Amino acid sequence: MRKPYNGPARSLVIALDVGTTFSGVSYAILEPGEIPKIYGVTRFPGQEHVAGNSKIPSILYYDRSGKVMAAGAEADNASNSIAEDEYWTKAELFKLRLRPKSMKLDMNGMRLSRLPYHKTAVDVFGDFLHYLFHCTRSFIIDTHANGGALWQAIEHTIEFVLSHPNGWEGAQQTKMRRAAVYGGLIPDTDAGRARIRFVTEGEASLHACIQSGLAADVLSNPSRHGFLVADAGGGTLDISSYAVRGTSPLVIEEVAPPDCIFAGSVFVSRRASEFFTQKLKHSKYGTSDSVDHITKRFDETTKRLFRDKNDIQWVPFGSPLDKDTVVGIRGGQLKLTGAEVAELFEPSIQAAVTSIKAQVVASQGMIRSVWLVGGFAASPWLFSQLQERLAPMKITVSRPDNQTSKAVADGALGFYCDHHVSARVSKFVYGVEYLREYDPNDPEHLSRKGRLCELPSGPRLLPDAFDCILARGVKVKESTVFTRKYCTELTNLSTLSVFEVEIWCYRGGDSVPPWILRDAEEYSTLCVVRADLSPLSGSAEPKAGKNGKTYWTIVFSVEIHFGLTEFKARIKWNDNVCAFKFALLISN
Numbered sequence: 001m002r003k004p005y006n007g008p009a010r011s012l013v014i015a016l017d018v019g020t021t022f023s024g025v026s027y028a029i030l031e032p033g034e035i036p037k038i039y040g041v042t043r044f045p046g047q048e049h050v051a052g053n054s055k056i057p058s059i060l061y062y063d064r065s066g067k068v069m070a071a072g073a074e075a076d077n078a079s080n081s082i083a084e085d086e087y088w089t090k091a092e093l094f095k096l097r098l099r100p101k102s103m104k105l106d107m108n109g110m111r112l113s114r115l116p117y118h119k120t121a122v123d124v125f126g127d128f129l130h131y132l133f134h135c136t137r138s139f140i141i142d143t144h145a146n147g148g149a150l151w152q153a154i155e156h157t158i159e160f161v162l163s164h165p166n167g168w169e170g171a172q173q174t175k176m177r178r179a180a181v182y183g184g185l186i187p188d189t190d191a192g193r194a195r196i197r198f199v200t201e202g203e204a205s206l207h208a209c210i211q212s213g214l215a216a217d218v219l220s221n222p223s224r225h226g227f228l229v230a231d232a233g234g235g236t237l238d239i240s241s242y243a244v245r246g247t248s249p250l251v252i253e254e255v256a257p258p259d260c261i262f263a264g265s266v267f268v269s270r271r272a273s274e275f276f277t278q279k280l281k282h283s284k285y286g287t288s289d290s291v292d293h294i295t296k297r298f299d300e301t302t303k304r305l306f307r308d309k310n311d312i313q314w315v316p317f318g319s320p321l322d323k324d325t326v327v328g329i330r331g332g333q334l335k336l337t338g339a340e341v342a343e344l345f346e347p348s349i350q351a352a353v354t355s356i357k358a359q360v361v362a363s364q365g366m367i368r369s370v371w372l373v374g375g376f377a378a379s380p381w382l383f384s385q386l387q388e389r390l391a392p393m394k395i396t397v398s399r400p401d402n403q404t405s406k407a408v409a410d411g412a413l414g415f416y417c418d419h420h421v422s423a424r425v426s427k428f429v430y431g432v433e434y435l436r437e438y439d440p441n442d443p444e445h446l447s448r449k450g451r452l453c454e455l456p457s458g459p460r461l462l463p464d465a466f467d468c469i470l471a472r473g474v475k476v477k478e479s480t481v482f483t484r485k486y487c488t489e490l491t492n493l494s495t496l497s498v499f500e501v502e503i504w505c506y507r508g509g510d511s512v513p514p515w516i517l518r519d520a521e522e523y524s525t526l527c528v529v530r531a532d533l534s535p536l537s538g539s540a541e542p543k544a545g546k547n548g549k550t551y552w553t554i555v556f557s558v559e560i561h562f563g564l565t566e567f568k569a570r571i572k573w574n575d576n577v578c579a580f581k582f583a584l585l586i587s588n
Contacts, residue, residue, distance in 0.1 A: 020235025167260030202240030207414030
């Protein structure tokens with residue numbers, strides 16, 4: 001059960017779920033001593049006629065100077081002729097541009113559309129956050145008693161929860177925070193940036209399942225069996241595996257490294273567009289505008305309703321006069337076989353099944369049930385195929401009866417208020433570069449001999465060695481801190497004022513690599529931790545080096561918090577003597 005809010009004053013928290021194709025907003029007004037209640041923004045400009053609709057298209061239109069002309073439902077309803085006449089630029093699927101470089105994106109031969117004039121992906125994301133925030137402000141002021149006074153009282157202390165795919169990391173969170181500043185949600189100060197919280201879409205979906213009652217059976221009878229939350233959205237399929245460790249209060253832990261794959265509904269649409277282009281290329285309906293229109297109608301009808309590959313499918317797109325029997329068009333409808341439509345779904349379904357099976361293995365067989373949420377979860381074909389293909393593993397698949405598309409925004413607030421997940425599993429291998437002592441009898445060392453360096457104290461060392469701070473697949477509680485102690489030798493104390501350490505991430509599997517291969521895709525810098533260690537200069541004792549050159553030994557620790565939804569790292573230091581062999585490579 002949700003606990004009463006224990007803050008000292010009334011507050012407001014807003015969860016903004018910017019999806020690849022659709023977005024939504026939820027919020028909670030926090031009153032001291034009262035149990036928070038979650039509300040959804042259900043009115044947006046351009047779709048007032050759709051009562052209770054809580055999702056809007058993630059679309060913006062810009063004019064030639066880079067000014068936003070329409071957003072959300074209004075952009076979706078905007079006349080193509082007006083956009084063309086005024087040379088507007090349409091920005092869609094912009095969230096995909098924030099993805100980590102390590103996540104490859106197969107657009108099925110198509111490219112993301114160009115960005116508006118003088119706009120970066122972060123700018124566009126910020127413009128859309130600004131739009132969602134403005135809509136939320138109007139909704140709260142219009143809906144709640146004394147809404148104007150309420151907003152005025154809390155607008156400078158609002159906290160925000162931004163959700164993102166499981167595969168997004170610190171760099172993507174930094175971009176999203178910059179977008180929040182650009183969009184005017186928060187000021188560009190430490191206090192302002194602290195008002196942004198992040199949650200993965202997988203974990204937000206877990207909280208939504210708890211709130212909706214979908215998880216009631218599992219939560220009331222905790223056992224060794226785990227469960228998996230599959231958030232099937234427009235762009236990504238975010239897969240997270242959990243087990244209940246306690247019921248009073250509810251305590252849940254991750255039991256496998258979360259996964260994130262580009263297998264959302266937009267890729268079914270992209271495959272459909274390519275299929276229609278080929279099918280209609282010799283027809284008058286094969287123009288790019290016609291294909292775009294037919295694809296949009298496929299999205300709105302056939303894709304959502306498809307449930308049987310043995311049935312003939314129709315894509316209604318025109319008037320009764322539209323006809324081309326050679327390509328299967330009559331009465332304004334395009335005829336497709338069920339097998340053709342199933343083939344458009346197949347890569348996404350296969351990717352989902354492969355990922356879920358990998359989670360079952362990683363959890364050591366604990367997974368017994370899958371909860372399917374997200375906008376793509378509404379697809380009868382996706383749902384039935386997951387049920388059918390996972391049945392041999394004795395895994396059941398279920399989904400909420402309603403509002404699957406709004407799960408992330410509601411769940412993000414559940415995460416903020418309830419915080420049920422107490423431990424998470426590390427996704428990759430994390431560590432730092434250090435200098436390894438040279439061994440002339442080791443063939444690997446001999447091959448790297450050309451890069452030998454020598455510390456002032458005399459040892460001959462090789463750079464690019466990898467020192468693991470946290471291995472992949474380790475269960476990490478939120479309170480756990482991983483610390484490793486290092487030392488370095490400096491010949492110039494002035495470098496202490498700009499002391500920095502790179503945190504490296506290895507994505508190549510479970511084993512810890514001995515070396516950092518800088519050009520390999522599996523290796524990347526997760527973040528750079530900077531600190532001003534100049535206070536140590538007073539206590540550091542000068543020593544005479546091998547060649548008579550003076551040097552100073554500096555001892556410090558790299559401390560990393562991995563169990564949080566937001567990665568945190570810092571440098572700690574003392575002036576102890578260096579009593580271990582690790583020497584960290586620090587550029588002078």
